[in-house]
Amino acid sequence: LDSNGVYNGTSELQLERMxxxxxxxxxxxxxxxxVLVDLEPGTxxxxxxxxxxxxxxxxxxVFGQSGAGNNWAKGxxxxx
Numbered sequence: 001l002d003s004n005g006v007y008n009g010t011s012e013l014q015l016e017r018m019x020x021x022x023x024x025x026x027x028x029x030x031x032x033x034x035v036l037v038d039l040e041p042g043t044x045x046x047x048x049x050x051x052x053x054x055x056x057x058x059x060x061x062v063f064g065q066s067g068a069g070n071n072w073a074k075g076x077x078x079x080x
Contacts, residue, residue: 003051005029032056039064 001022002008006029007015022030032055036044041063047053048061068074 001030001052001055003055005031005055030055035060035062037062039068040066 005025006027007018009015018024018030021033023033025031034056036047036056038044044061044063047056
């Protein structure tokens with residue numbers, strides 16, 4: 001896929017299997033089947049700002065307002 005969600009390959013097999021990980025939208029564009037989850041919005045902002053960020057549906061980003069500060073226990077118990 002290019003950064004616009006258009007398949008540029010030549011393999012018919014790959015094109016047949018696109019529906020495993022992507023939904024086909026109008027104009028032969030593909031949207032990732034993904035839900036991105038994190039405790040803080042910073043990582044989601046980084047994904048959105050990346051070259052493929054516009055491919056993801058905005059409602060598939062789920063995040064909180066405070067992170068766990070790289071502390072697994074904090075993320076698992078009170079925050080998670």
